[in-house]
Amino acid sequence: MSRLHRKLLVVTGKGGVGRSTLCAALGLAAARAGKRAICVELSGQHAVAKTLGLPHATYEPQRVAPGLDHRTFTAADCLADFAQRKLHLPAVSNWLITSKPMATFLDAVPGLHDLLQLGKLENMIAEPLPGEPTWDLTILDAHATGHGLTLLAAARAMRETARVGPFYELAGIIERFLSDPEVTGFVVVTLPEALPVHEALELSNALAVDHAAPAAVLVNRCAREWPDDAAADALRDALAARPEPAAQALAALADEESTRSGHQRDAREVLRLGLEKVTPLRVHTVELPDLTDPTKLDPIVDILVKTLMVGGV
Amino acid sequence: MTTLVVCCGLGGVGKTTTAAALGVAYARAGKRVVVMTIDPARRLADALGTEAIGNLPVRVTLPDVSGTLDALMLDRDATWAEVIRRHAPSAELADRLIANPWSRAVSSRLSGAHELMATEKLHALATDGRWDVVVVDTPPSFHALDFLHAPDRVRRLLDRRLLGALFEPASKGLVGIATRGLASLVRRVAGEAVMDDLSEFFGMVSALSTGLRERGAAVATLLHSRECHYILVASAAAPREEEVSEFLAALREDGRSFSGSVLTRATAPLRVPVNAMLAELPTRPKGVDAAGWAHALSALVEAAATHERRAARDAATATRMARMSGAPVWPVPEVDTEAGAITALGLIAASLPTL
Ligand SMILES: Nc1ncnc2c1ncn2[C@@H]1O[C@H](COP(=O)(O)OP(=O)(O)OP(=O)(O)O)[C@@H](O)[C@H]1O
Ligand SMILES: [Mg+2]
Numbered sequence: 001m002s003r004l005h006r007k008l009l010v011v012t013g014k015g016g017v018g019r020s021t022l023c024a025a026l027g028l029a030a031a032r033a034g035k036r037a038i039c040v041e042l043s044g045q046h047a048v049a050k051t052l053g054l055p056h057a058t059y060e061p062q063r064v065a066p067g068l069d070h071r072t073f074t075a076a077d078c079l080a081d082f083a084q085r086k087l088h089l090p091a092v093s094n095w096l097i098t099s100k101p102m103a104t105f106l107d108a109v110p111g112l113h114d115l116l117q118l119g120k121l122e123n124m125i126a127e128p129l130p131g132e133p134t135w136d137l138t139i140l141d142a143h144a145t146g147h148g149l150t151l152l153a154a155a156r157a158m159r160e161t162a163r164v165g166p167f168y169e170l171a172g173i174i175e176r177f178l179s180d181p182e183v184t185g186f187v188v189v190t191l192p193e194a195l196p197v198h199e200a201l202e203l204s205n206a207l208a209v210d211h212a213a214p215a216a217v218l219v220n221r222c223a224r225e226w227p228d229d230a231a232a233d234a235l236r237d238a239l240a241a242r243p244e245p246a247a248q249a250l251a252a253l254a255d256e257e258s259t260r261s262g263h264q265r266d267a268r269e270v271l272r273l274g275l276e277k278v279t280p281l282r283v284h285t286v287e288l289p290d291l292t293d294p295t296k297l298d299p300i301v302d303i304l305v306k307t308l309m310v311g312g313v
Numbered sequence: 314m315t316t317l318v319v320c321c322g323l324g325g326v327g328k329t330t331t332a333a334a335l336g337v338a339y340a341r342a343g344k345r346v347v348v349m350t351i352d353p354a355r356r357l358a359d360a361l362g363t364e365a366i367g368n369l370p371v372r373v374t375l376p377d378v379s380g381t382l383d384a385l386m387l388d389r390d391a392t393w394a395e396v397i398r399r400h401a402p403s404a405e406l407a408d409r410l411i412a413n414p415w416s417r418a419v420s421s422r423l424s425g426a427h428e429l430m431a432t433e434k435l436h437a438l439a440t441d442g443r444w445d446v447v448v449v450d451t452p453p454s455f456h457a458l459d460f461l462h463a464p465d466r467v468r469r470l471l472d473r474r475l476l477g478a479l480f481e482p483a484s485k486g487l488v489g490i491a492t493r494g495l496a497s498l499v500r501r502v503a504g505e506a507v508m509d510d511l512s513e514f515f516g517m518v519s520a521l522s523t524g525l526r527e528r529g530a531a532v533a534t535l536l537h538s539r540e541c542h543y544i545l546v547a548s549a550a551a552p553r554e555e556e557v558s559e560f561l562a563a564l565r566e567d568g569r570s571f572s573g574s575v576l577t578r579a580t581a582p583l584r585v586p587v588n589a590m591l592a593e594l595p596t597r598p599k600g601v602d603a604a605g606w607a608h609a610l611s612a613l614v615e616a617a618a619t620h621e622r623r624a625a626r627d628a629a630t631a632t633r634m635a636r637m638s639g640a641p642v643w644p645v646p647e648v649d650t651e652a653g654a655i656t657a658l659g660l661i662a663a664s665l666p667t668l
Contacts, residue, residue, distance in 0.1 A: 015453050016325020016548065045455065079502070087501050096495050105479060108470040109511060110418035110426075138547060143455070153600040157422065161414045165504025194650065195354050202355075226612055231605025235613065238595035249585040250613065257616045259649070292622075 003145040006185040006215065007125050007175075010151060013189030020047035022189050023141040023287070025300045026308075027052070029065030030162070032301065033309035035136040041072040048141050051083050054211065075106045078146075085123065086166060088267060091285045095119040111158045112167075118155065119170045122177045150208045152178045162306050178211070185215030190271070192222050192264040192287070200272040206281070213279035216308060219268065221290040226254075226261035284308065314540050315439045318445045318668060319574075321460055321560065323553060324361050324453035327352050327577035331362060331386065331546045331645070332450040334661035336373075339446045340380040342667045346446040347383040347438055352453070358386060360654030367391060367517065368434070375655065383444070392430040393420035394438075400524025401545040406517060415514040423470075425463030427452040432464045436532045455562040457545060461567065468529045471515075472522040480512040514618035542668045547634070549579040549627045549644070554634065559637050572641075572668050579644035580623035587621045641666070 008029035013019045017049045023039050029046075039048045039062060046057035046245035050065040058074040062069045080097045096102060100216065107110055123141065128134050142151055155178055179185050186207050189201035204214050226232065236258070239251035257258065268287070277285045286307045288300045320332045327348050336348035341363035347370050350363060355444070358364040362371045367388030375382055394411050410416045438447045451460040451647050478492045479499050500508050535541060543564055545557060564571045583590070591614065597606045605629055631642040648660040 014325060015323065016551070042345070043455075078341075083498070085500055089498070089501070096498050099495060101479065101495055102499070104470070105476060107424065107466075108515075110478060111422035113424060116423065157418065161418045162507055163414070163510070164506040167503060167507055195356060198355060216364040224612060224615060225615070227605070227609050229605055229609075231602050232609040232612070234601045235595070235597055235606065236375060238598060242593065242595065246585045246589045246594055246597070249583060250590050250593060250617070252643070253583070253590075253620060254613055257612070263651070290361055 006137070006183060008121070008138045008140065008177075009182060009187050009215065010140045010142045011189060012151075013077045013188045014196065014203075014204060017189045017191050017196060019143070020045075020053050020141050021200055021294060021297070022047045022187075022218055022300070023139050024051040024306055025066045025071075025288075025297045026187070028065060028297060028301045029304035029309050030137045030139070031065055032305050034067070036067055036069075036134075037139065037310075038069040038071065038092060039139045039141065040070075040121065041141045042143065043113065044072055045072045045141065045218060046072055051295075053295075069133075073117045073120055075113040075116050078120040078289065079106060081120055081123070081298050082116055082170070085101055085129070086170075100204045111154070111161060114154055114170060115158050115159075115162075115167060115174070118151070118174045118178075126177060126183070131149045148153060152189045159255045168194075172305060181212035184211075186211065189220055190217060190219045190269045192219050194263065194270070197271045197274070198266045200271065204278045210276050213275075213281060216284040217271065217275065217284060219271065219285060219287045222287045223260065223264065223290050224247055225264070226257040228258075228261070229267075232258070315442075317435070317439055317443060317535065317538075317541040318666065319435075319449045319451065319460070319536070319541065319543050320449065320546050320575075321451050321457045321543060322457070323434075323457060326548040326551075327451045327645075329544045330357060330658070330661065331544075331575050331577065331665070332448050333357060334645075334658045335448045335665055335667075336382050336384065336446075337375060337378075337658045338662040338665045338667050339448070340375055340378040340382040341662065342380040342444040345381050345443065346448060347385065347444045349387055349418055349431070349438060349449045350425075350435055351387050351450045353386060353450075356650070356654050358497065358657075359556050368395075370438075371654075372517070375576070380445075382521055387431055389420040389430040390417075391429055393426070396430075396433050396525070397521065399637070400528070402520050406520055410517045410521075413514055413517065415511060416518065419471075419518075423467065425467040425470075427435045427460070427462035428454075428460050430468045431460070432532045432536070433528070436535060436563050457556055460564050461569075464532065465529060468522075468525045469482065470524060471518050473654070474519065475631075476515055479601075480508065480515070483617055502530055537567065539570060541570065543569055544572055545574040545638075545665065547574055547576055549576050549623075552576065552634065553629050554630075554637070557634060558637055569639060573666070574640065574642045575637060575665065576627065576631055576642055578647045579627040580620060581646050582624040582628065583620055584618070586667055587617045590617055632656070638662040646665060 027037050029040040041048050049070050054064050059077040061069040094294035137144045155175040162168040183221045188200050190196045208262050239247050326355045336346050339346040361373050361384040361463045363384050364387040367386050368391045370383035370385040373384050392410045398407045400477050431485050433450050479496050635642045645664045650657045
């Protein structure tokens with residue numbers, strides 16, 4: 001996809017907006033568009049795995065659908081990988097790496113978890129060793145807790161803390177990798193409501209300053225619009241004129257729907273205008289439906305294939 | 314004795330809003346209350362007035378309340394600096410620690426440090442004496458449990474003895490081959506310079522460990538007391554009941570007192586059953602476009618069906634959660650925030666208890 005020509009999509013957004021669900025949907029969409037794709041989670045998370053119907057998330061990639069794999073990183077796995085790759089330590093030292101004191105070390109050094117996991121992500125995408133599997137597109141569920149607003153800021157902070165040595169070098173590699181808009185694109189997930197849109201714009205702005213404007217903004221859970229026309233007004237008037245409790249209840253429901261729909265429209269307009277301020281380029285804004293059954297992602301996957309994958313993020 | 318209310322739950326469920334609304338409920342009940350929020354959304358922060366000053370309580374003006382409401386936004390860097398100053402044996406060491414890059418990384422990038430800072434601040438507020446009630450929001454996390462366990466874990470991690478063997482393998486006679494192997498591996502992985510920096514950092518931060526441990530014990534007493542009430546905030550759209558039951562089990566095991574769950578954005582049942590409503594669909598008035606009318610009718614019918622389905626789902630969730638927890642569930646309807654954040658908090662507060 002020209003729009004999804006990038007190697008890595010970092011999917012971000014505030015808690016609970018549907019980031020993990022849409023990571024899974026993006027992975028399925030990429031696979032359907034003929035890419036070899038993989039969804040990656042951090043810190044042993046498994047929300048995307050669960051959405052994809054995978055009972056156990058593992059560090060080793062697992063096939064979840066034709067053309068789509070999944071894996072979850074942990075700091076310990078990534079440390080073992082780092083030690084082998086950068087220091088050419090034999091796999092024998094693995095028992096040391098998985099030892100209790102080493103786990104304590106990993107936990108106690110601020111930022112080390114993120115550093116090692118992002119380092120592995122970079123290796124996997126940009127410098128696979130001979131014989132290692134590769135993918136056309138990696139989709140990262142960048143959970144909102146932990147690292148700062150943009151991941152990139154986290155990489156920069158790690159470099160400043162480490163100052164010299166292997167960690168410093170690794171942080172620099174991660175920073176360059178994440179800040180190359182040709183390689184890495186950010187996808188912001190939001191909801192069609194005032195506050196989430198406000199937060200999505202703040203995030204987009206921070207990204208534009210640190211990196212580049214988001215590759216796409218996904219507006220999740222859009223509800224059916226209440227028609228904003230004369231016939232709908234006539235319906236509300238007809239209901240309001242009737243005294244029966246049932247008619248009154250319907251009138252109240254119609255009012256509610258019309259208000260909610262109005263807010264949804266307003267939120268989308270705020271998003272559109274806000275994104276115009278963030279960047280002169282067009283940001284692909286994709287509206288996705290609120291599903292009755294969120295385990296059946298097909299309607300969302302269809303839209304993502306059409307809007308982002310065909311022709312391209 | 315100060316009453317504590319701890320709002321736990323996963324990210325994005327409305328914890329911060331619930332905490333603020335609880336504050337309003339207590340102020341209405343005539344209490345002097347302070348609410349500690351964590352990363353409040355801009356509009357809420359504006360309404361509460363916490364945006365300008367992190368870490369310091371500011372008075373929130375509420376209409377028609379007999380109590381008072383103060384609010385503050387947890388500033389983790391500032392709290393970490395306060396912790397350092399409180400526990401460091403000398404001002405000189407405190408200054409050096411505050412300036413140390415690894416120490417600066419603690420408050421923002423050490424997993425669990427956010428929770429530690431929250432409990433430190435909670436302790437400060439609860440022992441201050443200015444408030445009858447302290448309501449706290451908790452940091453966003455993967456697990457509602459993080460708030461219960463992370464602070465102690467981090468207090469232990471900040472003790473150099475834990476890692477001592479990694480930094481000085483040769484000096485102690487009893488250090489085994491494994492530890493020596495580990496120490497040399499870590500040195501190669503991290504590099505000499507970083508290990509020296511880390512050794513210095515852990516050396517300094519260990520000076521806080523006695524203070525941190527004592528404070529940890531005091532915080533634990535506070536968090537296990539009968540005056541400390543735990544509330545779980547869950548979203549009706551995604552209640553994640555597995556995590557709820559895990560959280561309840563952990564509270565019980567710890568002997569902490571669970572007060573109940575708040576189910577946010579719950580859909581209230583329709584006052585009239587959908588079938589009765591649909592029997593009352595009006596006929597198209599003259600002059601109204603037929604296609605438009607049919608479209609509006611179908612939108613209305615769909616809205617009614619969706620509403621009924623959600624209401625049934627939310628009622629069932631509330632019943633299950635009440636049964637599972639043996640504690641009340643307070644459903645809170647979605648409120649219209651257009652009228653302003655303070656008004657919205659007032660509406661939410663009407664559905665919430667004061668414990
Ligand atoms: N388009 C949708 N339609 C219906 N339900 C949805 C949709 N998107 C997400 N959900 C539901 O919303 C809930 C939250 O989604 P998800 O776990 O993907 O969010 P998240 O942003 O990853 O949350 P967290 O911040 O906790 O990681 C889930 O129960 C999911 O099934
Ligand atoms: Mg998630």
